[in-house]
Amino acid sequence: MNPLALIGQLVLSLLQTVGELTLFAARAIFQGMAGPYYPRAILRQMIDIGYYSLPVVGLTAIFTGMVLALQSHTGFSRFEAQSAVATIVVLSMTRELGPVLAGLMVAGRVGASMAAELGTMRVTEQIDALTTLSTNPFKYLVWPRVLAGFLMLPLLVLVADIIGVLGGYLVGVYKLGFGPLEYLNRTFDYLETEDVVSGLVKAAIFGFLVALMGCYHGYKSRGGAQGVGAATTMAVVSASILILTANYIVTEVFFSS
Amino acid sequence: MTDSAAQPKIRIRGLKKSFGKKHILRGIDLDVGKGESVVVIGGSGTGKSVLLKCILGILDPDEGTIEIDGVDVTKASRSQREEVMHKFGMLFQGAALFDSLPVWENVAFGLLQVDRLGRDEAKKKAIETLAQVGLGADVADLSPAELSGGMQKRVGLARAIARRPEILFFDEPTTGLDPIMADVINDLIAHSVRELGASAISITHDMASARKIADRVTMLYKGELIWDGKVSEIDNSGNPYVDQFINGHADGPIELDVRAA
Numbered sequence A: 001m002n003p004l005a006l007i008g009q010l011v012l013s014l015l016q017t018v019g020e021l022t023l024f025a026a027r028a029i030f031q032g033m034a035g036p037y038y039p040r041a042i043l044r045q046m047i048d049i050g051y052y053s054l055p056v057v058g059l060t061a062i063f064t065g066m067v068l069a070l071q072s073h074t075g076f077s078r079f080e081a082q083s084a085v086a087t088i089v090v091l092s093m094t095r096e097l098g099p100v101l102a103g104l105m106v107a108g109r110v111g112a113s114m115a116a117e118l119g120t121m122r123v124t125e126q127i128d129a130l131t132t133l134s135t136n137p138f139k140y141l142v143w144p145r146v147l148a149g150f151l152m153l154p155l156l157v158l159v160a161d162i163i164g165v166l167g168g169y170l171v172g173v174y175k176l177g178f179g180p181l182e183y184l185n186r187t188f189d190y191l192e193t194e195d196v197v198s199g200l201v202k203a204a205i206f207g208f209l210v211a212l213m214g215c216y217h218g219y220k221s222r223g224g225a226q227g228v229g230a231a232t233t234m235a236v237v238s239a240s241i242l243i244l245t246a247n248y249i250v251t252e253v254f255f256s257s
Numbered sequence B: 001m002t003d004s005a006a007q008p009k010i011r012i013r014g015l016k017k018s019f020g021k022k023h024i025l026r027g028i029d030l031d032v033g034k035g036e037s038v039v040v041i042g043g044s045g046t047g048k049s050v051l052l053k054c055i056l057g058i059l060d061p062d063e064g065t066i067e068i069d070g071v072d073v074t075k076a077s078r079s080q081r082e083e084v085m086h087k088f089g090m091l092f093q094g095a096a097l098f099d100s101l102p103v104w105e106n107v108a109f110g111l112l113q114v115d116r117l118g119r120d121e122a123k124k125k126a127i128e129t130l131a132q133v134g135l136g137a138d139v140a141d142l143s144p145a146e147l148s149g150g151m152q153k154r155v156g157l158a159r160a161i162a163r164r165p166e167i168l169f170f171d172e173p174t175t176g177l178d179p180i181m182a183d184v185i186n187d188l189i190a191h192s193v194r195e196l197g198a199s200a201i202s203i204t205h206d207m208a209s210a211r212k213i214a215d216r217v218t219m220l221y222k223g224e225l226i227w228d229g230k231v232s233e234i235d236n237s238g239n240p241y242v243d244q245f246i247n248g249h250a251d252g253p254i255e256l257d258v259r260a261a
Helices: A003-034 A039-051 A054-079 A082-123 A126-132 A137-174 A180-189 A193-219 A224-256 B048-056 B078-085 B103-107 B109-113 B119-132 B149-161 B179-196 B207-213 B231-236 B240-247
Strands: B010-019 B022-032 B037-041 B063-068 B088-091 B167-171 B199-204 B216-221 B224-230
Touching: A003 A137, A003 A193, A039 A082, A039 A137, A054 A082, A054 A137, A082 A126, A082 A137, A082 A180, A082 A193, A082 A224, A126 A137, A126 B048, A126 B088, A137 A180, A137 A193, A193 A224, B010 B048, B022 B048, B022 B063, B022 B199, B022 B224, B037 B048, B037 B207, B048 B167, B048 B199, B088 B149, B103 B109, B103 B119, B103 B149, B109 B119, B119 B149, B149 B167, B149 B179, B167 B179, B179 B199, B179 B207, B199 B207, B207 B231, B216 B231, B216 B240, B224 B231, B224 B240, B231 B240
Parallel strands: B037 B199, B037 B216, B088 B167, B167 B199
Antiparallel strands: B010 B022, B010 B063, B216 B224
8 A cells, every 4th residue: 555545544544533532522521511410320430430449549559659758768868868758759649640640540440441331332232222212322321421530530639649648658657767757747848739739630631531531432332342342442542641641731731830 | 284194103205324335225215104013024234223223313314304203303403303212112132221220220211311200119110011021020120131031122122111102113022032932022012012002113034023013014125125015915925025035045036145234
């Protein structure tokens, strides 16, 4: 095949996917907000994303906080700046690692499960059945998931921030020899509201993206078990890439302001 | 003003649908009267499911009109479309039960989400509807995965009739069932359609099913309706395609497509 034609095809295909995804997101938001609402479906998704993701996000956060304390101590001790360990841990967790790692873990756990669930519903005609029961699938399936992702990931990240700081505290106090009060003082001395808020804003965006990609790939899946498998993979991969991309953009916006 | 007595419940004119270069429906004209049960027969890949999905609004046709009680749903506003959808009940080939919900919530789905009935009242109605299809209250709290194929079809039928629809659709209702269970489902379908006074469109390639549930039979071949007549006339249709299909002969004018539509 002509290489130029191939490049053209790839660009067109990318543009088509971006267009479809944008329309899908707009339909989910506008149709979902217009009601009717399904409180039980929304609550179920909030529990699934928020409550059931706590163990995996908590474990990620505590080990990340512990490793951060060890690594920053190793680095900063080379120029006698070990006292910055607590500050580094809290800033890294709240501004960056809390939202990004929680987002990636939720993409793996929840995004994949959403794509698999909606994909199976698609290939077994359950989504068509919803339509015949006068129920809009965007309002009943997509909006509750997207809304729950948007609302619950900031809460998860808040918990992850606290657990991450706790991990740093445990290593700082029991391994690196900081005094408990000293470590806590250094944690909060340089922490500003914006550090936490920027992380929570990122988390809300990541939660939206994870749920959107899970729903989009599940909803569009075709071709039986293989199609559902491919949709699940695509949901996780695309959500992860979008999280990392959006992370830079949001950081840039907060950094500039 | 349209004469409502003469107006068919469903009127389809010039319906066309293609996927890429593949023309699935090539200009379908079909009327279904009030209380009439029409069965569309035809081999795999002839466009039966696409026809049904176009009527249900799951697929948008490329050309043609689909009138339900005089309302052309291909041009209707969203609110008109939703009003028309309230008249529908559908039994899917694989039952398409929601596996995240127990049986009674599947049956009561429309009552809960559309009619906004309370959960207690909806469950009571669901159990009554389950009884109509020969299932006891003991299955109400089971998950669909715990049911046999025949029971899933019955639950699917109960879900389709729970809101007492004016129009029922059946997609291959007996596929995958043993002959006895297939006959039970056919009887239930015929009884439900009669009891509701509903119009019905069924698609099937099971001739025993077609003979049992149809008032009228029409045959779809290569995207066109090639024969239409009363079920009693089907054995003397004089159409070689119909004769080959209903007798299940390998030799004849029908060419088998090996690829799915």
